Amino acid sequence: MGFLRKINFISYFLLTIGSILMFLPFLLMIALAFSPYEKSLTYPPILIPSDVTINNFKEVMTSNNFFRYFFNSLVVSLFTTFGQIITCSMAAYAFARLEFKFKNHIFLLFLSTMMIPTQVNLVPLFSMMHKLGWINTYFALIIPGLFSAFGIFLMRQYYITLPKELEESAKIDGCNQWKIFWKIFFPLSLPSIVTLSIFSFITSWNSFLWPLLVINSDYLKTLPVALASFKSSFREVINWSLIMAGTLISVIPSLLIFIFGQKYFISGITTGSVKD
Amino acid sequence: MKKVINNDTFWAFIFIFPSLLGILIFNFIPTLSSFYISFTKWNLLGNPQFVGFKNYISLFSDPLFYKVLYQTFIFVFCTVFIEVILSIFIAVLLNSLIIGKTFFRTIYFLPVITSMIAGSILWNWIFDPAYGFLNYFLSFIGIEKISWLADENWALFSIILVSIWKNIGYSTVLIVAGLQTIPNECIEASKIDGASKYQTFFKIVLPLLSPTIFMVTIVSFINSFQTFDSVYILTSGGPKNSTNIMVYWLYKNAFEYYNMGKASAIAYVLFFIILLFTLIQWNIRKKWVFYEK
Numbered sequence: 001m002g003f004l005r006k007i008n009f010i011s012y013f014l015l016t017i018g019s020i021l022m023f024l025p026f027l028l029m030i031a032l033a034f035s036p037y038e039k040s041l042t043y044p045p046i047l048i049p050s051d052v053t054i055n056n057f058k059e060v061m062t063s064n065n066f067f068r069y070f071f072n073s074l075v076v077s078l079f080t081t082f083g084q085i086i087t088c089s090m091a092a093y094a095f096a097r098l099e100f101k102f103k104n105h106i107f108l109l110f111l112s113t114m115m116i117p118t119q120v121n122l123v124p125l126f127s128m129m130h131k132l133g134w135i136n137t138y139f140a141l142i143i144p145g146l147f148s149a150f151g152i153f154l155m156r157q158y159y160i161t162l163p164k165e166l167e168e169s170a171k172i173d174g175c176n177q178w179k180i181f182w183k184i185f186f187p188l189s190l191p192s193i194v195t196l197s198i199f200s201f202i203t204s205w206n207s208f209l210w211p212l213l214v215i216n217s218d219y220l221k222t223l224p225v226a227l228a229s230f231k232s233s234f235r236e237v238i239n240w241s242l243i244m245a246g247t248l249i250s251v252i253p254s255l256l257i258f259i260f261g262q263k264y265f266i267s268g269i270t271t272g273s274v275k276d
Numbered sequence: 277m278k279k280v281i282n283n284d285t286f287w288a289f290i291f292i293f294p295s296l297l298g299i300l301i302f303n304f305i306p307t308l309s310s311f312y313i314s315f316t317k318w319n320l321l322g323n324p325q326f327v328g329f330k331n332y333i334s335l336f337s338d339p340l341f342y343k344v345l346y347q348t349f350i351f352v353f354c355t356v357f358i359e360v361i362l363s364i365f366i367a368v369l370l371n372s373l374i375i376g377k378t379f380f381r382t383i384y385f386l387p388v389i390t391s392m393i394a395g396s397i398l399w400n401w402i403f404d405p406a407y408g409f410l411n412y413f414l415s416f417i418g419i420e421k422i423s424w425l426a427d428e429n430w431a432l433f434s435i436i437l438v439s440i441w442k443n444i445g446y447s448t449v450l451i452v453a454g455l456q457t458i459p460n461e462c463i464e465a466s467k468i469d470g471a472s473k474y475q476t477f478f479k480i481v482l483p484l485l486s487p488t489i490f491m492v493t494i495v496s497f498i499n500s501f502q503t504f505d506s507v508y509i510l511t512s513g514g515p516k517n518s519t520n521i522m523v524y525w526l527y528k529n530a531f532e533y534y535n536m537g538k539a540s541a542i543a544y545v546l547f548f549i550i551l552l553f554t555l556i557q558w559n560i561r562k563k564w565v566f567y568e569k
Contacts, residue, residue, distance in 0.1 A: 011370075
């Protein structure tokens with residue numbers, strides 16, 4: 001018993017040190033975001049702000065289109081999430097519960113797109129957006145993201161576990177597949193929908209390269225693109241306090257979603273990898 | 277009419293149609309056309325001109341290509357190796373906890389859900405040569421100030437550090453899930469047989485965990501090869517191309533030099549490397565994965 005306690009003490013000790021290292025960048029961000037600009041130019045660097053101020057937040061929100069960036073990120077992430085819930089759950093239902101020709105072939109085709117690094121598609125997709133006149137529009141930010149092979153896979157894993165009696169009794173009651181899906185299966189898959197929503201929201205909220213390519217106008221920038229351009233536009237004299245305030249705001253939504261939906265997120269990550 | 281409505285094929289088509297259309301247009305067709313573009317000369321305006329293998333030939337005779345390739349490999353191997361070893365360690369520690377498991381897991385997982393842009397900005401500050409925390413911390417052990425991002429010898433290392441910080445929580449969660457699938461009886465039995473903690477770990481736990489470790493390694497490999505955001509924010513590929521890795525180079529060629537053919541050729545080389553790695557790992561899996569369902 002004494003041995004066990006010792007082991008556990010060592011575990012706590014090591015994990016605490018690790019946690020401090022992992023959390024340190026966030027701590028420095030918080031400290032700087034709440035400190036006046038002059039404090040960012042002090043040495044040693046501050047870990048705990050001595051004169052707390054919210055001026056950085058005020059300034060970052062008023063000095064540029066920050067609300068607009070936040071709004072853009074929110075619109076894009078919400079539409080993407082909503083779209084993926086619809087398209088993925090519908091397709092997943094078909095793959096899990098219906099029998100049709102080429103079912104496995106199409107499923108394999110979908111899965112195979114997951115193996116291809118997204119960067120391979122960048123040039124043709126960009127030129128497609130260019131030809132459609134979608135550069136600098138919400139369409140370019142949202143539409144290509146409405147579909148997800150991963151989402152289909154995730155939802156399918158859930159639909160195949162539901163009992164066969166569900167659709168049998170519904171069929172006897174005269175429901176067609178459309179009704180069976182929307183009235184029975186879709187509501188039942190709420191846990192998976194939550195998992196998928198968290199995934200697609202956070203992925204979309206954090207995505208950078210694609211918005212960077214298709215958006216030039218300041219008014220349509222998403223938060224990550226805006227933050228990146230803050231950093232480079234202030235390159236002469238970087239106002240770190242201001243940047244940290246903006247970064248802190250940008251991190252909050254995905255943080256909240258993760259903290260409240262942690263269980264679903266972790267289950268989504270491990271689906272099909274460990275449990276299978 | 278009734279017959280049609282009851283037909284699974286009809287409904288399957290309706291259900292699959294949106295995804296099929298979307299995935300064909302935004303994934304499948306771009307992948308194929310990217311392959312075609314890699315055999316053309318194209319600056320995005322006008323029509324692509326077919327040039328055969330010219331892009332690939334110029335790629336393979338470009339010294340920068342080998343530099344980028346070498347750096348990508350160094351970056352990927354260091355990141356994945358350190359990340360996997362550390363995450364096994366953290367996962368085993370986490371798994372031994374009775375209380376506070378979720379708390380610690382949340383802390384380790386925070387960087388995973390933070391955008392790489394935000395994360396890179398935070399690290400940019402930490403790496404600051406004059407005011408940054410890293411140099412301050414190292415000053416205690418007598419190490420002089422290092423320009424992490426501006427020094428050719430340290431820049432790639434800095435990017436690796438950020439990647440490990442960002443992804444370690446992800447690997448850890450997967451490995452914890454893997455640890456939980458190991459039947460307790462195996463561990464108990466080895467204890468009864470008088471195995472020490474270390475023997476139990478190396479002879480029982482690690483072999484049983486090998487399928488998970490294998491999977492985590494592949495996932496991290498594939499993710500690391502695609503690193504872009506941190507390079508964009510922290511170093512822009514510099515100094516002297518010392519952090520120029522494949523996806524960043526691809527981006528440069530496509531969207532700064534407007535050399536779409538060369539960019540697509542780079543994309544396909546990247547694709548091929550990732551595919552090759554996945555296949556190699558699948559094949560050697562039999563040698564180091566001891567236990568599989």
